[in-house]
Amino acid sequence: MKKIIGIAALSFLTFNAFAGFETPEDQRTKRLNERAVETKNYIDSMVGRTAWYNSNECLTEKIYPDTSNMSYGSAIYSTNGEYKPIIFESGEMLQDTYTDYVTFKIKIGETDEGYIKTDTTMPLKISDNDYIGCFKANKPIKKESTISKSIDDILFGWSYSCKKDKFNGSKSCYLHRANSDLMVGIYNGQHSVYVGRDHYPRSQSVIKIDSNTPIYGYEGSSSTPQKAIEQMKRGKIAYTRYKEWPYDYNQDGEVDLTGFTEKYNEMMEEYKKL
Known part of the structure; x- marks a missing residue:
């Protein structure tokens, strides 16, 4: 009888701990x-x-x-x-x-x-x-x-754009440094290095990386773009020369190659995804 009462009392206390008034x-x-x-x-x-x-x-x-x-x-x-x-x-x-x-x-x-x-x-x-x-x-x-670097990248840094033609499926990417006369591109697997703009007809263009031998081109387009790109990856300064219409005289420029390799590699990865 005591055992039963004890259990009943314990049950009451347990219930009272979780519910009740x-x-x-x-x-x-x-x-x-x-x-x-x-x-x-x-x-x-x-x-x-x-x-x-x-x-x-x-x-x-x-x-x-x-x-x-x-x-x-x-x-x-x-x-x-x-x-x-x-x-x-x-x-x-x-x-x-x-x-x-x-x-x-x-x-x-x-x-x-x-x-x-x-x-x-x-x-x-x-x-x-x-x-x-x-x-x-x-x-x-x-x-x-961080802000300073972002401003430098926007105003003076390398940037690229890529696209795929919706009609013929052609793929292209172009890399350019702001306020410069130099652009690197790839179109359907073919590389290009382009100097200047609005070229004087049938004029010669040239790019020289650091102290390397100048690489010549025709109306801004380099004859050996792969060679120029490889030198740019290892170089510090690219010197450019071309003739801009309508004046038949040289337009010379210098392009800082800082950050070129990183952006070029980014561009190529993006090109592969097109």
């Missing part, structure tokens, strides 16, 4: 406990991880020297515009009615330590996505150098 305080406690588990899992997912931090890029997520000074006007850590590696060493949780606050202790570089505060409504995240926080999983490239 709840006071507002019971419901509040239940929500806090459930949220505490989620917050602990979040802390565990962050502790031990490394991120890259730049104080200039983080206007809201500041690193403070200690937990007693984490408000407006307190000292904050500055990386002087550089990205520094930080390690999340530990985290402490403080529960409030509607959110949990988490304070992480972090190691900055080799010697410095600090603290950063976040909450579960908008928790701190480590991501390379530009729209998600400012703690990066990988060290970003400086924006200035």
Whole structure:
């Protein structure tokens, strides 16, 4: 009889733990406990991880020297515009009615330590996505150098275009450096190296790579394009000469070959896909 009563009592307690009447305080406690588990899992997912931090890029997520000074006007850590590696060493949780606050202790570089505060409504995240926080999983490239390189590529770099004729199936790609008199192409498997524009009728054109022997052509089209391309891959400067209509005198130019090989190889890969 005692055994039966004991089992019945245990069954009642078990049932009561998952269902039954709840006071507002019971419901509040239940929500806090459930949220505490989620917050602990979040802390565990962050502790031990490394991120890259730049104080200039983080206007809201500041690193403070200690937990007693984490408000407006307190000292904050500055990386002087550089990205520094930080390690999340530990985290402490403080529960409030509607959110949990988490304070992480972090190691900055080799010697410095600090603290950063976040909450579960908008928790701190480590991501390379530009729209998600400012703690990066990988060290970003400086924006200035990236922008500068992009501008150089647009204004002065090599670029190519490819197409396949929808009627006869012919394939072609052309590679050109902005503001130059030099173009390299491939049409149905045949390479070409072209110098200048609007050529004087029956005039001679020429290209010379570094100190190599000049390679001649007719009205801009090189007679040995494969030879010229191979020299361009290894060269630094291409010197060009041609005669532009209506003036029967030389037009000389110089073309920087920096980046030519990479773009030429890209173009050839694209050509194969046509």
